[in-house]
Amino acid sequence: MSDHFEIDSDRDKEEKGTIASASSPQTRLEATQDNVRTLRHTCDLFADSHNVSLEAANVAGSRPYLQSHASHGDDDGLSDSLTESSEVFSVARSRSVSDPVDIPKGRSRNASSQSADSLSKSVDKLICENRRQFYSTSDIDEDDLYRMRRDPNGYQPIFDMLRDRLSNLTLLSLSHLDLLDLPESIYFPPSLEILYLTGNLLTALPEVLRKLGKLKILHLGSNHFYTIPGDVGYLISLETLDMTNNRLTEKRINDETMRVSPNKGVDLAHVCCITTICLASNQLEVIPSSIMAAISLRQLDLSYNKINVIPECISSLKELRFLVLKSNRLRRIGRELAGLDNVQMLCFSENTITQVDMESIRCIKNVRTLCLHSNRIPANVVSNLRDMASERHIDIRLAENCTDTSRKDFQEQLRKCLNMDKPTYEWDVFITSTDEDEDLVENQILPKVEEEWGFKACTNYRDYIPGMGKLADINIRMEKSKCMLIIITSDTEVKKIPGALEATEMYSDAQTTGGGGHHFLRQTPKIIPVLWNKETKEPMEFKTLTFVQRKTTHQEKYFWDQIHKSIKQSLYLIY
Numbered sequence: 001m002s003d004h005f006e007i008d009s010d011r012d013k014e015e016k017g018t019i020a021s022a023s024s025p026q027t028r029l030e031a032t033q034d035n036v037r038t039l040r041h042t043c044d045l046f047a048d049s050h051n052v053s054l055e056a057a058n059v060a061g062s063r064p065y066l067q068s069h070a071s072h073g074d075d076d077g078l079s080d081s082l083t084e085s086s087e088v089f090s091v092a093r094s095r096s097v098s099d100p101v102d103i104p105k106g107r108s109r110n111a112s113s114q115s116a117d118s119l120s121k122s123v124d125k126l127i128c129e130n131r132r133q134f135y136s137t138s139d140i141d142e143d144d145l146y147r148m149r150r151d152p153n154g155y156q157p158i159f160d161m162l163r164d165r166l167s168n169l170t171l172l173s174l175s176h177l178d179l180l181d182l183p184e185s186i187y188f189p190p191s192l193e194i195l196y197l198t199g200n201l202l203t204a205l206p207e208v209l210r211k212l213g214k215l216k217i218l219h220l221g222s223n224h225f226y227t228i229p230g231d232v233g234y235l236i237s238l239e240t241l242d243m244t245n246n247r248l249t250e251k252r253i254n255d256e257t258m259r260v261s262p263n264k265g266v267d268l269a270h271v272c273c274i275t276t277i278c279l280a281s282n283q284l285e286v287i288p289s290s291i292m293a294a295i296s297l298r299q300l301d302l303s304y305n306k307i308n309v310i311p312e313c314i315s316s317l318k319e320l321r322f323l324v325l326k327s328n329r330l331r332r333i334g335r336e337l338a339g340l341d342n343v344q345m346l347c348f349s350e351n352t353i354t355q356v357d358m359e360s361i362r363c364i365k366n367v368r369t370l371c372l373h374s375n376r377i378p379a380n381v382v383s384n385l386r387d388m389a390s391e392r393h394i395d396i397r398l399a400e401n402c403t404d405t406s407r408k409d410f411q412e413q414l415r416k417c418l419n420m421d422k423p424t425y426e427w428d429v430f431i432t433s434t435d436e437d438e439d440l441v442e443n444q445i446l447p448k449v450e451e452e453w454g455f456k457a458c459t460n461y462r463d464y465i466p467g468m469g470k471l472a473d474i475n476i477r478m479e480k481s482k483c484m485l486i487i488i489t490s491d492t493e494v495k496k497i498p499g500a501l502e503a504t505e506m507y508s509d510a511q512t513t514g515g516g517g518h519h520f521l522r523q524t525p526k527i528i529p530v531l532w533n534k535e536t537k538e539p540m541e542f543k544t545l546t547f548v549q550r551k552t553t554h555q556e557k558y559f560w561d562q563i564h565k566s567i568k569q570s571l572y573l574i575y
Contacts, residue, residue: 178200217239220242228248240278272296277300303324434489460477484527486527503527531551
């Protein structure tokens with residue numbers, strides 16, 4: 001049996017002697033029944049500790065002990081009691097291990113009492129060493145912590161010790177205990193200056209926390225807070241608040257999170273000592289406006305959120321020295337930073353910044369470090385920032401921006417990395433029609449496409465290469481055009497339009513072919529079928545495509561706009 005659940009040996013010997021020497025069967029019966037109750041609970045604890053069934057615990061712990069008593073007599077009452085003790089453990093399997101059992105005082109020790117004894121020894125050691133700091137995960141034995149976690153009230157001995165024997169603590173850590181909540185009755189020493197509640201499952205704080213007038217540092221990281229607790233607004237001496245890696249969102253964080261109505265207390269503006277706030281690794285999309293009330297704030301860390309804009313009111317933080325917005329969704333740095341006269345370090349790395357207001361940056365007189373690496377800052381802005389860095393001796397970090405190559409160069413490099421051949425195009429649009437519709441193309445369509453819209457066009461009747469096969473010639477013009485405009489009139493047969501059927505077959509094959517088919521699709525021009533007249537029917541050959549048509553009044557109104565938009569859109573779909 002585990003050492004943790006052994007029955008006191010002196011008492012056992014005394015009881016065994018009593019059973020052996022007593023002349024009264026009644027005395028022997030009462031003593032044995034007493035032991036039956038003790039063994040019932042001992043077996044439960046053994047089964048729980050060793051993760052075995054109660055039947056196995058019966059075999060391991062009860063029978064040898066009972067057999068040692070059986071040799072001292074064969075009275076009927078005593079025999080019945082021993083029989084009952086054997087049945088106790090099979091009955092115990094049908095009830096909860098946590099059911100209360102009447103145990104004589106001092107006869108056995110349960111897990112809670114053992115943990116309390118171990119905790120008491122740890123506290124005695126701290127008092128002897130005159131220490132005023134208590135770390136639960138290091139000052140308490142690991143086995144005792146394991147037992148506490150398994151008991152719904154297992155941490156109560158710690159809470160009791162805080163009131164009875166640790167009332168002069170200045171630092172308390174209750175981190176990594178998987179606490180779902182803290183009881184409202186918990187006692188925090190008034191002398192407490194640093195409190196760690198990191199790595200639990202907390203969503204709220206007890207109101208008693210508000211009474212900690214000397215608390216300077218509060219760590220609430222890696223919990224389940226959706227809002228900054230309103231109790232923080234009462235901590236008038238608070239200097240540092242850490243809520244890294246929670247579930248804070250901008251919808252829940254508003255002016256009420258750190259501000260309490262007048263009949264309940266003060267807001268963050270009255271926490272005049274706070275200098276550091278860390279809300280990194282949450283789900284914020286905006287900077288909480290309530291933070292702007294912390295006029296003494298010097299360090300603000302909002303890294304790894306979803307913030308996409310810096311509010312103008314941030315300029316109210318006149319004492320701010322360090323602002324960290326790494327890995328958010330910022331797109332620009334504007335005039336909102338101009339009022340931060342005392343800031344020394346700005347970190348906006350790993351965003352999507354494309355615009356930087358140079359004048360605003362120049363207005364920040366004391367800035368010494370500006371982190372802008374891993375953004376999308378254009379080359380000309382990067383050049384200006386480098387010049388400013390040289391002039392003012394500022395450390396500006398600009399790695400991994402669009403500095404040395406243009407966007408087209410970058411796309412070319414990306415193409416090479418993906419082993420993709422760059423398609424070469426001579427025309428924006430290939431216009432094809434039947435021979436009967438050449439006048440329509442020449443007099444109505446080409447003037448719009450080439451002269452008015454400025455696209456480079458080719459036609460089936462004007463730009464062919466003499467001496468080349470007709471099919472090969474059509475295929476070359478299709479491959480070297482970004483899109484294909486197919487003009488269909490009322491009496492047109494699709495098979496008479498040069499390249500129309502070939503284009504639809506190529507498009508269909510590319511859609512239904514995996515792998516290389518998608519690569520082939522990128523080389524295939526976008527097909528734009530145009531139903532020229534109101535009475536023109538949709539050909540079955542193009543049933544999978546949408547048409548530009550003019551059957552209704554609204555379609556007629558937007559007819560040319562649709563053709564223009566379709567050609568223009570195809571230019572952006574091409575690499």
